[in-house]
Amino acid sequence: MSPSWPLPENDPWSTPFAQLLMHHLELHPGDTVLDIAAGGGIPAFHMAECVGPEGRVLAVDIHQAQVLRAKSVQGPHLPWLQFEVGDMRFLPPTLSPVNRITGNLSFMFFRPNRFEALKNLLRFLKPGGQIVLTFPSLGTFDSLWNYVGEEMQRRGLLKEREALNEYLQERPSSDHARQWLQELGLDRVEVTEWPLEIFTGPGQEFLQHPLLRGGFLDDIYECFEDQKLAHEFMADVSQNIDCFTPLFAQRCAMSGFLPV
Ligand SMILES: C[S@@+](CC[C@H](N)C(=O)[O-])C[C@H]1O[C@@H](n2cnc3c(N)ncnc32)[C@H](O)[C@@H]1O
Numbered sequence: 001m002s003p004s005w006p007l008p009e010n011d012p013w014s015t016p017f018a019q020l021l022m023h024h025l026e027l028h029p030g031d032t033v034l035d036i037a038a039g040g041g042i043p044a045f046h047m048a049e050c051v052g053p054e055g056r057v058l059a060v061d062i063h064q065a066q067v068l069r070a071k072s073v074q075g076p077h078l079p080w081l082q083f084e085v086g087d088m089r090f091l092p093p094t095l096s097p098v099n100r101i102t103g104n105l106s107f108m109f110f111r112p113n114r115f116e117a118l119k120n121l122l123r124f125l126k127p128g129g130q131i132v133l134t135f136p137s138l139g140t141f142d143s144l145w146n147y148v149g150e151e152m153q154r155r156g157l158l159k160e161r162e163a164l165n166e167y168l169q170e171r172p173s174s175d176h177a178r179q180w181l182q183e184l185g186l187d188r189v190e191v192t193e194w195p196l197e198i199f200t201g202p203g204q205e206f207l208q209h210p211l212l213r214g215g216f217l218d219d220i221y222e223c224f225e226d227q228k229l230a231h232e233f234m235a236d237v238s239q240n241i242d243c244f245t246p247l248f249a250q251r252c253a254m255s256g257f258l259p260v
Pocket of ligand 1: 018037038043061062086089
């Protein structure tokens with residue numbers, strides 16, 4: 001029988017990351033799961049179906065609007081799945097420990113101190129439990145960043161170039177992920193990267209691309225104090241997509257088990 005709560009096929013970003021997360025996650029009926037940065041419920045709904053009524057999934061997101069949206073999709077279904085508002089970096093110490101912690105497209109939001117945030121989160125994992133987080137790792141859209149950096153340089157936009165460099169240096173890599181999991185004493189550490197090609201046309205299709213606009217392009221705009229200049233710059237960039245396509249993201253999953 002096919003699942004009633006599969007990962008949505010029409011989601012070009014969350015689903016490919018969630019597929020990698022599910023590839024690593026060892027999930028069984030009756031498991032208890034804390035899903036952080038749960039958003040609209042990818043993959044919380046699917047995991048809730050996997051653990052069944054004997055299990056439990058607590059799905060936490062910092063934005064109330066996301067939680068309300070997920071609850072409205074849920075309706076009366078899967079009552080052992082609970083969506084709650086919360087900051088994954090400051091979860092209440094009274095929260096019951098679980099045997100799985102997951103976070104699809106989460107690790108990039110562990111700022112400013114990713115190691116500390118990861119360490120704090122592990123307090124909620126039972127001995128023998130598994131943590132699996134995914135994020136777009138270093139290398140994601142490098143062809144775009146290289147082109148944008150060169151263009152800034154060519155146009156003498158030095159402050160903007162510096163801001164871009166600062167942003168780029170702050171991104172987490174798969175090596176960081178492995179190192180931190182090992183430093184925290186986890187067993188069976190696995191860190192995997194799968195490439196994902198993102199397709200776009202020029203002009204408005206690029207500038208308003210639902211995936212790029214929502215995060216990555218905004219990061220470029222934020223490098224500019226003068227937003228009019230940013231718009232002119234990005235309009236030019238959007239006409240030259242041949243200079244930075246194909247555009248690849250790196251899907252990264254980090255997984256480990258807390259020793260028994
Ligand atoms: C890219 S979305 C991923 C949502 C979902 N897991 C998915 O794969 O579709 C990232 C989510 O992280 C949430 N978020 C960001 N910072 C957070 C924090 N400190 N604590 C909890 N959620 C956070 C955002 O509100 C957003 O819904």
